Amino acid sequence: MKEEFLLGNGAMALGLLEAGCQIMTSYPGTPSSEILPEMVRFSKAANLNTGIEWSVNEKVAFDNAFAAAISGKRAACCMKMVGLNVAADSFMSAAYIGNIGGFVIISCDDPGPHSSQTEQDSRMMARLGKVPVFDPASPEEAREMIKAAFDLSEEFQVPVLVRPAIRICHARQNIKYDRLESNMTKAEFKREPSRWASTPKFRFMQHKALNEKHVQIAEKFSTLTPYNIHNLAKGKHYPFGIVTGGVPSSVVRDLFEEYERDDIPVLKLGAPYPFPEKLSDEFMDACDKVLVIEETDTVIEYMLRDKHKTLGRLSSHVPMEGELLPEKIEVMLNKALLDCALDPLSGSDCGMEAFGLVGSLELPIRKPTLCPGCPHRASFYSIRKALPKAIFPSDIGCYTLGINLGVVDTVLDMGAGITMASGFWNAYIQDDVKKPIVATMGDSTFFHSGTTGLINAVYNDARFILVILDNHITAMTGMQPAITQGDRVDGRKGNAISLETIVKGCGVEYLKVVDPYDTRHMIKVVKEAAEHVNDPDGGVAVVIARHPCVIAFKDEAIPEKFEIEISDECDDCGFCHLRFECPAMVRNEETEKTEINPVLCAQCGVCLTICPKDAIETV
Amino acid sequence: MRTMNYVLSGLGGQGILFMTKIFATTALNKGYNILGAETHGMAQRGGSVVSHLRIGDAASSLIRAGAADFLISMDESEAYRHLPYLKKGGKLFANASSDAFPDERVAGYLDKMQIEPYAMEAGKTAMELGSPRSTNLAMIAFYSAFEVGPLSADDLRGTVDNISPGPFKEKNLKIFDTCHDVGRKIISGDIYGTF
Ligand code: SF4
Ligand code: SF4
Numbered sequence: 001m002k003e004e005f006l007l008g009n010g011a012m013a014l015g016l017l018e019a020g021c022q023i024m025t026s027y028p029g030t031p032s033s034e035i036l037p038e039m040v041r042f043s044k045a046a047n048l049n050t051g052i053e054w055s056v057n058e059k060v061a062f063d064n065a066f067a068a069a070i071s072g073k074r075a076a077c078c079m080k081m082v083g084l085n086v087a088a089d090s091f092m093s094a095a096y097i098g099n100i101g102g103f104v105i106i107s108c109d110d111p112g113p114h115s116s117q118t119e120q121d122s123r124m125m126a127r128l129g130k131v132p133v134f135d136p137a138s139p140e141e142a143r144e145m146i147k148a149a150f151d152l153s154e155e156f157q158v159p160v161l162v163r164p165a166i167r168i169c170h171a172r173q174n175i176k177y178d179r180l181e182s183n184m185t186k187a188e189f190k191r192e193p194s195r196w197a198s199t200p201k202f203r204f205m206q207h208k209a210l211n212e213k214h215v216q217i218a219e220k221f222s223t224l225t226p227y228n229i230h231n232l233a234k235g236k237h238y239p240f241g242i243v244t245g246g247v248p249s250s251v252v253r254d255l256f257e258e259y260e261r262d263d264i265p266v267l268k269l270g271a272p273y274p275f276p277e278k279l280s281d282e283f284m285d286a287c288d289k290v291l292v293i294e295e296t297d298t299v300i301e302y303m304l305r306d307k308h309k310t311l312g313r314l315s316s317h318v319p320m321e322g323e324l325l326p327e328k329i330e331v332m333l334n335k336a337l338l339d340c341a342l343d344p345l346s347g348s349d350c351g352m353e354a355f356g357l358v359g360s361l362e363l364p365i366r367k368p369t370l371c372p373g374c375p376h377r378a379s380f381y382s383i384r385k386a387l388p389k390a391i392f393p394s395d396i397g398c399y400t401l402g403i404n405l406g407v408v409d410t411v412l413d414m415g416a417g418i419t420m421a422s423g424f425w426n427a428y429i430q431d432d433v434k435k436p437i438v439a440t441m442g443d444s445t446f447f448h449s450g451t452t453g454l455i456n457a458v459y460n461d462a463r464f465i466l467v468i469l470d471n472h473i474t475a476m477t478g479m480q481p482a483i484t485q486g487d488r489v490d491g492r493k494g495n496a497i498s499l500e501t502i503v504k505g506c507g508v509e510y511l512k513v514v515d516p517y518d519t520r521h522m523i524k525v526v527k528e529a530a531e532h533v534n535d536p537d538g539g540v541a542v543v544i545a546r547h548p549c550v551i552a553f554k555d556e557a558i559p560e561k562f563e564i565e566i567s568d569e570c571d572d573c574g575f576c577h578l579r580f581e582c583p584a585m586v587r588n589e590e591t592e593k594t595e596i597n598p599v600l601c602a603q604c605g606v607c608l609t610i611c612p613k614d615a616i617e618t619v
Numbered sequence: 620m621r622t623m624n625y626v627l628s629g630l631g632g633q634g635i636l637f638m639t640k641i642f643a644t645t646a647l648n649k650g651y652n653i654l655g656a657e658t659h660g661m662a663q664r665g666g667s668v669v670s671h672l673r674i675g676d677a678a679s680s681l682i683r684a685g686a687a688d689f690l691i692s693m694d695e696s697e698a699y700r701h702l703p704y705l706k707k708g709g710k711l712f713a714n715a716s717s718d719a720f721p722d723e724r725v726a727g728y729l730d731k732m733q734i735e736p737y738a739m740e741a742g743k744t745a746m747e748l749g750s751p752r753s754t755n756l757a758m759i760a761f762y763s764a765f766e767v768g769p770l771s772a773d774d775l776r777g778t779v780d781n782i783s784p785g786p787f788k789e790k791n792l793k794i795f796d797t798c799h800d801v802g803r804k805i806i807s808g809d810i811y812g813t814f
Contacts, residue, residue, distance in 0.1 A: 170656060170657045172654070173652075174653050250680075251683075254678050254683075325683075326686075353728075354728065357724075357725065358703060361699055366630065368666040
């Protein structure tokens with residue numbers, strides 16, 4: 001027996017292996033990214049033969065795992081919740097068709113949001129796709145639920161979704177575990193075109209069969225302890241109760257324990273869909289009012305239906321947006337209890353006075369920035385220098401932070417840097433305006449969702465510059481290996497894919513590769529690219545800005561080091577620390593000049609060419 | 620034991636996850652259950668980062684505002700930012716110059732809440748000892764001098780000893796001992812570090 005202080009994502013990795021998951025696929029995205037590497041770690045340590053891969057995007061990951069599951073193996077895929085949007089096409093069909101070996105999808109939600117574009121609730125996707133869903137309340141429970149999900153998936157031959165929220169993924173808990181064993185089930189795909197490739201007529205039949213399964217699963221979920229459970233005393237009636245699930249259910253548990261409120265019954269729904277009607281009816285019948293505390297949307301609240309009894313988002317007792325932090329839950333519980341003429345939990349102001357005080361201190365706003373030495377900063381600087389008036393559609397990754405340098409105008413979703421560049425071109429050219437447009441996108445995002453947009457742009461003769469920021473790594477989500485390097489998640493070599501080949505294959509004729517550290521050269525190339533774009537015989541121009549990430553590749557990324565100092569020429573214009581925004585450059589309030597912070601400075605030397613007064617020099 | 624709640628705060632890049640690891644490993648070795656919440660993703664690029672650590676039998680990983688026993692911060696501003704988490708009678712440890720700490724605008728609040736603030740220039744000390752990136756370690760050692768909470772200075776030092784890789788062991792223990800001493804001296808009144 002071993003014990004580790006595991007990340008929730010590690011606990012889930014463990015649960016997957018304990019459940020005998022044989023094939024596991026994913027595309028990285030906060031907060032899901034550590035599940036796969038943790039699985040590799042456990043799998044290697046126990047000498048298992050688990051097939052684990054980073055796929056090129058979430059849909060690819062989904063389909064890959066699904067095929068394994070219909071071949072009889074236990075398979076899973078995981079992603080962040082917006083990744084499930086990318087896999088939605090597959091996800092919507094999968095429940096109709098069903099599976100043989102257990103098939104589990106883990107979609108990690110990000111209420112807050114902390115590191116995402118939306119706060120969408122994957123339980124809503126589960127309903128849309130008619131996929132049963134589990135909602136864990138702790139890392140340990142997530143681990144157990146994954147096993148229950150596999151069993152359910154095999155019993156009913158349906159995919160099952162597990163949706164841990166960020167407070168599960170990035171919680172840590174001490175977890176004990178035993179030796180892991182390989183699941184030796186062999187792949188055996190039984191041909192059955194009427195099922196696996198069914199035509200619309202059969203889809204109707206499958207839909208009907210699925211609905212029948214749902215009735216049975218809902219029945220099962222009504223007795224699925226400890227995930228779906230209440231603590232009503234037999235025959236007792238209550239003025240007030242709580243219906244909750246997932247992360248908020250843990251907060252409620254802590255609060256009731258701390259304030260010793262065993263007078264308030266709680267219905268916890270850790271498996272809320274297909275909705276356990278029987279269990280919830282029992283609870284609703286025993287309470288005059290219930291407050292629904294769930295993250296992030298109104299899944300349970302809508303299902304309870306009795307709006308005269310139900311308090312929650314629709315009655316303004318629970319905020320419609322944002323994470324349900326414990327202090328917020330205390331506030332809403334106090335209010336709901338008072339509204340029902342009951343004693344509140346506490347007279348605590350839940351930190352309100354202190355938050356007010358902190359607000360009045362005007363503490364420095366710490367916005368995330370690109371790292372010192374980051375090659376993206378150099379690229380953004382050059383792009384802006386070359387074409388200051390352009391529109392800058394961009395995309396998702398570390399380089400989204402180019403917003404601080406004024407070179408990111410739009411971020412919609414993975415791949416939209418390119419597709420929106422096309423859209424901007426079309427919108428302007430209709431008015432006979434040749435608008436300069438420079439799209440930026442990272443290498444990983446380009447493989448994920450960039451190529452279709454690029455093909456479309458070439459095909460429809462849109463005109464813009466695409467700068468692919470190739471830093472040999474998927475940095476933002478925690479340094480996953482890049483497709484261009486050919487390294488796989490388990491350390492084995494795959495086959496590297498060349499960006500140049502793909503770009504050319506999309507029909508692009510103008511392609512240049514630059515090292516962004518050489519800003520003078522990059523500025524020149526971007527200007528040249530603009531000429532190609534404007535040439536009647538030209539087209540989309542692609543510039544690959546290639547330089548390794550300084551965090552992932554450290555010294556290797558900075559072959560030549562420069563010790564920097566700022567001369568007296570510095571006239572406090574602030575360009576370097578405000579616009580170029582290198583965190584290693586700080587304004588000395590006394591001398592009123594810029595200084596270099598030697599601890600932060602990566603000695604990349606990029607700043608040597610950027611100072612309008614030429615005050616940045618080597619020592 | 621009642622659940623003990625630690626809020627650790629700092630800036631991206633200061634090594635807050637390592638700090639969490641030292642506390643957690645120590646607690647684990649003592650047989651406690653632990654639950655923690657960490658910052659990953661976008662905020663790690665230089666933003667303000669926080670780590671919650673609950674030693675005991677808690678169900679949820681986040682510490683509620685007004686419920687933390689200890690706030691240990693590697694940056695003065697980040698200490699103030701997370702002040703609302705401290706409970707009445709909680710203790711605040713910050714990497715700050717003790718002459719100007721705490722900011723007079725929060726002094727009244729600390730008083731009212733009976734929060735004891737302690738400061739040492741942990742970053743500066745780490746730098747002087749040749750490890751500019753060891754503010755995290757320095758703050759753990761400083762905190763350990765006060766012998767509050769379930770983890771003793773010896774326990775924490777033992778963990779640092781165990782998990783520091785060979786070439787760093789000596790340096791890390793030196794930082795630990797130096798900063799622990801600063802804390803001891805504040806307690807004995809030899810130097811000024813609280814008010
Ligand atoms: S992690 Fe790498 S890519 Fe991301 S900001 Fe830092 S240097 Fe740039
Ligand atoms: S100060 Fe200059 S040399 Fe140092 S990291 Fe920033 S850009 Fe690079």
